[in-house]
Amino acid sequence: MDYNMMLTAKAASTDIYFLNVEEKFYQNCQHITIQESPNLVEAGRLPRSKDVILTGDLCDACKPGGEIEVTGVFTNNYGSSLNSKQGFPVFAAVIVAKYIRTKDQIESDALTDEDIKIIRELSKDPEIAKKIFASIVPTIYGHQDVKQAIVLAHIQKQWNNKFVDPVKDEHLADFVIKNHIKMHPNVTKESNELNNGSIDVFQENCPTTNVKLIPQQLLRKYLIYARENVHQSLKVDVQNELNQFIRIADRIKKAMIRMAEAHAKMHLRGYVIEEDVKAAIRIMLECFIQTQKASIMRQMRKVFARQLTFKKDSSELLLYYLKQLVRDQLLYEQSRKNNSDVDGLDTVTISEDDLKAKARQLNMENLAPFYRSRFFTGNNFTYDPKQKKITQRLF
Known part of the structure; x- marks a missing residue:
């Protein structure tokens, strides 16, 4: 209810306040507590805090853990709880936010016209989604589904970590995690020396990734622009696609809608298309299937094979199968020569039919794109279409 109460003629003469029922109006009201950022507080001093009163459209304008700037009126407020606790009238200092x-709004306002032009040009890249996913924590191998979920949650404003402290995280990594690694019985001395050396073997244009990464500063600006400036709506055919999918609960449908909207934001589209919905379904299924038992996992992957293989790059998995076939061939050559030394081999040749048998498990028939990719050529593989043989040069 509004703080300024209406004063009637009778109240003016008797100095007694009455509520004017006919002219009163109600509005949303919210109490929050703000405090100094932990990064700006001096060592040994607790962060100062202050209560803030939000009214009207300002309610739910911020979330716990977020960083904000508040402009308002610094005033006092009579608190009955403080009065009863102290035994005499006490007024609490509060900020009435205006x-x-x-x-995020501060960072969005900081984008220049040149930044926005670069972001719009980058969004026209047909492989922009793949580049964004690969640029999230590039030094950590794998976990593609986790990285995709992090990107979608970040764009949709559904993820907020309120315990981030760069200084504390660095100290924990150096003095806690590394010490636990050293004391682990399965870690060798050579591994500890390698960890202490802080050797970074990551390359931005690694031949096994086949994706050019986006610079971190540009990626940060891109996600901020997509989150703050792109608003989309669902089409009728997209809603039908969601209704046809098997639903366990309504909250899963709502989650898929949010993921589809985030996927559309990532492409700077003002509307959700069928591709966004299928990508959201695939990510949701992958995360759900990975929580099941091994037998149920295999069965579910067969049932949802069509959804799980939507726009998924299987080159990395084919490369894994190919290396496994090469390893088996080397073991066969070693056993055929009565465990003699096979270090003299310069090349290893396998049949294309063996790789095709593995590819059928991924519902892939055409391997020509894989033979042209850097996954294949970057690991010293060559393909002979006449003999249908795959050869790897070992040295």
Whole structure:
């Protein structure tokens, strides 16, 4: 209810306040507590905090853990709880907010016209989604589904980590995690020396990734622009696609809608298309199937094979199968020569039919794109279409 109460003629003469029922109006009200950012507080001092009153459209303008700038009126407020606790009238200092600006809005306002032009040009890349997913924590191998979920949650504003402290995280990594690694019985001395040397073997244009990564600063600006400036709506045919999919609960449908909207935002589209919905279904299924037992996992992957293989790059998995076939061939050559030394081999040749048998498990028939990819050529593989043989040069 509004803080300024209406004063009637009778109240003016008797100095007694009455609520004017006919002219009263209600509005949303919210109490929040803000405090100093832990990164800006001096060592040994607790962060200072202050209560803020939000009214009207300012309610739910911020989330717990977010960084904000508050503009308002610094005033006092009579608190009955403080009065009863102290035994005499006590007025608490509060801020009546007039305007709130979140950190994302501050960073979005900081984008220049040149940045926006670069972001729009980057969004026209047909492989922009693959590049964004590959640029998230590129030093950690694998976990593609986790990285995709992190990107979608970040764009849709559904993920907020309120315990981030760069200084503390660095100290934990150096003095806690590394010490636990050293004391682990399965870690060798050579591994500890390698960890202490802080050797970075990551390359931005690694031949096994086949994706050019986006610079981290540009990626940060791209995600901020997509989150703050792109708003989309669902089409009728897209809603039918969601209704046809098997639903366990309504909240799963709502989650898929949010993921589809985030996938559309990532492409800077103002509407959700069928591709966004199928990508959201694939990510949701992958995360759900990985929580099941091995037998149920295999069965579910067969049932949902069509959804799981939508726009999924299987080159990396084919490369894994190919290396496994090469390893088996080397073991066969070693056993055929009565365990003699096979280090003299320069090349290993396998049949294409063996790889095709593995590819059928991924519902792949055409292997020509894989033979032309850097996954194949970057690992010293060559393909002979006449003899249908695959050869790897070992040295």
